[in-house]
Amino acid sequence: MIMHLMGATMYTKDFYSLVNTYFSNENHVFVNNLRSNDPQFKAIFGILSDSDIPIIRPSSLRFIKDAYKSDAIIFHGLFNIKYMIFFTLQPWLLKKCNWVIWGGDIYARKKKNKKLTEKVAEHLKLVLCRYLGYATTLADEDFRYFQDGYGFKGTHLKTKYPTPLTRKHLDKTISDNLSVNRGHQINIMIGNSATETNQHFQALDLLSRFRVYDLKLFIPLSYGDRDNFLAYGDKVIAYANSIFGEEKVKPIRKRMSAEEYIELISQMDIGLFNCNRQQAMGNIAILFASGAKIYLRSDTTMWSNYKERGNIIYNIEDIKHQSFEEFCQYDRENQVRNRTVIEQYTNININIERWKIIFNEITQQRH
Known part of the structure; x- marks a missing residue:
């Protein structure tokens, strides 16, 4: 047993x-x-x-x-x-x-x-x-x-x-959203939790150049280090609001069901994970499957892990030199490739x- x-x-x-x-x-x-x-x-x-x-x-x-x-x-x-x-x-x-x-x-x-x-x-x-x-x-x-x-x-x-990609009804939700024209607003997910290893402040600084564009930042903060995740989340929200304004910042503070969370994730255009260690791999899998562009640090085990699999990922440091159009650009071929790779690994x-x-x-x- x-x-x-x-x-x-x-x-x-x-x-x-x-x-x-x-x-x-x-x-x-x-x-x-x-x-x-x-x-x-x-x-x-x-x-x-x-x-x-x-x-x-x-x-x-x-x-x-x-x-x-x-x-x-x-x-x-x-x-x-x-x-x-x-x-x-x-x-x-x-x-x-x-x-x-x-x-x-x-x-x-x-x-x-x-x-x-x-x-x-x-x-x-x-x-x-x-x-x-x-x-x-x-x-x-x-x-x-x-x-x-x-x-x-x-x-x-x-x-x-x-x-959750192994649940057929959720996989259909993701597939349906992959084929949807999401419009001009760019939805960006930053990190996966209210933990300092997500390095939210540095990530927000990187994105601050794009604050004038039509975007929304979704920041999961519903859990984290037991002793301080609520206080840490408050600081992240205050800092994001100070740069982008409240109308562009969507903190996620309440736990959602898997169905609700996947529905939300599958509407993202970009996932930005400034983590300095392995984390958020479940979120990243769903983002790959739903056609989102993924930015990671190149000095983590996750970077080499996804590269070895054959996923198309982007270096978070490149954002410093990109125009907003370059930051968002992500062709259909790469979407399909990432979905195919992640399906193989989650079969x-x-x-x-x-x-x-x-x-x-x-x-x-x-x-």
Whole structure:
């Protein structure tokens, strides 16, 4: 049996659906802190029947029992300090653990002026990695950073998560919007969350030359670093308003359903991600599929990752020298190419096979 520790993220609904549909419910259990009567729980997992993979809370006695009984445990991103403490105190469990690295969980190490809890978390990760059996990356270059920073000696695996693009009705929404003439107003999405690694202020400065043109800035700020994302979001909005005016700035502060969010993303002409680490890959996949032009930093693992796949991406630094027309220009051929590449990487059958390999690898020694 495999235990999945997975919070309420944009990947959770589609990953749970994949495992629940294509793998045996007797061989998996999910751990999530949401209560079953919480509307967010129902939005992600639906109304469960006896034939579905069970979902338990980390505060339950069953969590401890299943952690010992399981053949393998997967951390889908490691951000929860309570999990870090639990497994550090029981290091014998870590040989069967697989940390799927999401980016923010390892690049937090770079942060300056860490709070006490952040320093403790980084120390706990170092201890965990002495005993950790497996680490899985979504981008190859993240593993080199992880290995150098945390001294990991176990087995390295690779995978990708299913995205909402695997939902047929949402894929149709994106396809329909791809063929729509969106008019003259240019819709630009900046970043994916209220985290400082999005470097919103620098991105807004880059775009400030274009403030006189017909554009709208959509800035997702509905989540981020637990302690300060609301205050950080307020600063981003105030700064954007001071440059572009309130009528051109559309902050997204409330969580949306996947359907609502994809409908919004699929109306974007440009996605601008000034992130200095891997993040927003789910958003970028949807933007590629809907025909948006993507600007990234060239010094991140995401840049090399998308280049290796064959995606057409643009260097965010080039904006400094572009006219507004050059900034917006994006031909149909490149739209189609990016959609084709992303469809190959999000194909449901490929995703099933990727995770089958992971599940077999991390359980084989205990079968």
